[in-house]
Amino acid sequence: MDLAFAEAEKAAARGEVPVGAVVVDPATGRVLGAAGNRTEELSDPTAHAEVLAIRQAASALNSPRLPGLDLYVTLEPCAMCAGAISFARLRRVYFAAYDPKGGAVDHGPRFFQQPTCHHAPHAYGGFGEARAAALLRDFFKDRR
Numbered sequence: 001m002d003l004a005f006a007e008a009e010k011a012a013a014r015g016e017v018p019v020g021a022v023v024v025d026p027a028t029g030r031v032l033g034a035a036g037n038r039t040e041e042l043s044d045p046t047a048h049a050e051v052l053a054i055r056q057a058a059s060a061l062n063s064p065r066l067p068g069l070d071l072y073v074t075l076e077p078c079a080m081c082a083g084a085i086s087f088a089r090l091r092r093v094y095f096a097a098y099d100p101k102g103g104a105v106d107h108g109p110r111f112f113q114q115p116t117c118h119h120a121p122h123a124y125g126g127f128g129e130a131r132a133a134a135l136l137r138d139f140f141k142d143r144r
């Protein structure tokens with residue numbers, strides 16, 4: 001999760017919403033993808049940290065599916081990212097802050113609990129929640 005926070009801090013420095021994500025192989029500890037949000041930089045509404053980290057890992061393994069890998073992200077994934085996580089067949093998702101406004105794991109659509117979700121990872125929230133919340137708060141405070 002520390003690596004995900006480092007990516008979130010780098011995203012903030014680029015003027016992006018500070019969210020970071022890392023894809024890890026728990027068997028080896030190898031990091032296969034690490035990214036922060038780049039929606040502004042790339043003019044791409046899909047360039048969320050989770051999507052970018054999943055793309056890197058899939059490219060590194062030359063596979064569209066990543067069974068057995070885990071994702072760490074500093075904020076509860078949105079509906080789009082929850083969909084990407086499901087399609088990637090990730091094993092576990094660990095996220096830091098809950099996002100009652102935009103999250104889709106424990107809020108809103110609760111994507112992984114829907115019958116139309118064909119692969120649901122084990123998802124665990126609240127890891128380093130205070131740290132993630134402070135990062136987001138400072139970022140939005142500076143922008144106002």
Ligand SMILES: [Zn+2]
Pocket residue numbers: 048050077078079080081082
């Ligand atoms: Zn997202």
